[in-house]
Amino acid sequence: MSIITIEQAKQNLNVFHDEDDANLQLLLDGAEDEASQYLGMESLNALVDQATGKLPASVTTGVMILLQSSYQASPDDALKLRNAAEIKLTPYRIGWGI
Template identity: 25%
Template sequence: MSYVTLAEAKKHLLVIHDDDDEIIQQYIDAAESYAAGYMNRASIADEQECPWLFADGCVSSSSSSEPLGEVPAGVKQAVLLLVGEYYENRTQGVTGTIYSKMPAVESLLHQHRVGLGV
């Protein structure tokens, strides 16, 4: 299971060929790892699903009787924005401009953070 699929990412990137599938999947994995870390949620492994209402981490889909929520649209969009950033800017060096965090990504993910206290 994943926050977004390779097909969704390719559609977002307007990529119609299969030549970059491996690198796009790496960007999806990195973006999802970043999103999970930012939200203080467990990453999703292939054999796991995350309940969004009870975000105490992931549980094995075979052992849970809790209804599992769908990944929120804002989280998917944040992951797609990150994948787009990674795909378009494949190197870290930025010349002649100021590079900063992506406020749209943090804004989309912030409302899904857990464990922040009061």
């Protein structure tokens, strides 16, 4: 189950119907998993603010950009979006392997 809700994802993507919910949930789960792998974390749960129950805004934005790259983007735009997501996520990255 994702930290970011399907409702948040649909709002971000301007999706106003329920027909794609199962596909969107799968892509959202994948985007969160990809973000956690990029960050070198087992999951994004470690970044959740205990007071608010939310991820940092830039991490949420990074995940949403990854979701958009999978759901709406052309192949050329997908690469640009993925690069933008990395920019948002990089400050939270651990274990750079250097």
